[in-house]
Amino acid sequence: MTYQLTDLGWSSFFQTQREAAPELTPYRITEIHRSRMTALGETGEATLTSPRLAAGELAVGDWVMVDPEMRIQQVLERKSLLQRRAAGTDAQTQLIASNVDTLFIVTSCNEDFNIARIERFLALAHEAGCYPVLVLTKADLCDDARAFEAEAQALDPMLTILTVNAREASAAEAVAAWCKPPQTAAFIGSSGVGKTTLTNALTGGDAATGGIREDDAKGRHVTTARSMHPMRNGGWIIDMPGMRALRLLDTREGIDSVFDDLAELEARCRFSDCAHDTEPGCAVRAAIEDGELDPERLQRWRKLRAGEAKNTETIAESRARERKFSKMVKGVVKGSGKRKGR
Ligand SMILES: Nc1nc2c(ncn2[C@@H]2O[C@H](COP(=O)(O)OP(=O)(O)OP(=O)(O)O)[C@@H](O)[C@H]2O)c(=O)[nH]1
């Protein structure tokens, strides 16, 4: 199968980055393995190697420039980038997916519905540079789906919300309308909310297969591989299993854009480092007293910011810990050598 580059999401944004290097050809990465990448280009699917860039420096969705030996020579600047703190104790950043236009935040109209979590995902979308669309699933199993919708809409009157039964064909249609060809979409949300159901409907069942199973730290099998699949309407989906244990990283700006009302109020506090507690001239407290601001929203904002600071800070901390740990391991290895010789 051959493609026009524009079918794959190529645009002037990438074209202007294309250097005058006629021997290099653009490809879009659809799968990343340790030593090779699968990609799509004008001539169809290809297997690429990456002697210059480590697999961890590339993301599914990346546009790369490739030489005639099918080696990746360059990654083009990304329009958007989803990343997270890697699972486990070491706080490494992991690139999840790039050049995603629309991030569908999926939650169901039941216990999974959690305003604080939705705000976290919205912050992530803003930070990554993706357009967020909230998908409320299981409307059919709930007496008053509109109440959930209204609660979410109160976060932001401009937020796009689709309230659906993910098992009906009309749900996939509603979702597809927010990811027109040749745009790229990704789904994020807790387990069991309907991401796979929607993805399969959009792709015709091709996604959610071909994932690589790996053992996680606790020895459970988890599907961690991310991959890009064509949607039936001509758009693209990046399947990103493993995005459930999402941790925010460097999302300060994203958080502030979700809470822009609070950021605006804060700018009017008398003191620039106001903690909005007992300081005189605090615009945030004044808004709460006037009933214009929900004190719970202030709480959630504080919690999110505190979590974000913690995650960012832990990267430096964890590097220090790793150094300590590797010293310790060396000590233990020496010691065990002695015991073996007993
Ligand atoms: N009635 C109803 N059932 C739904 C809806 N959305 C999902 N389900 C069902 O809920 C179950 C879980 O849906 P999945 O699509 O597998 O959920 P998921 O988000 O992919 O879950 P993970 O793969 O664990 O992340 C399936 O049995 C679906 O058929 C919905 O809107 N209405």
Ligand SMILES: [Zn+2]
């Ligand atoms: Zn204040």
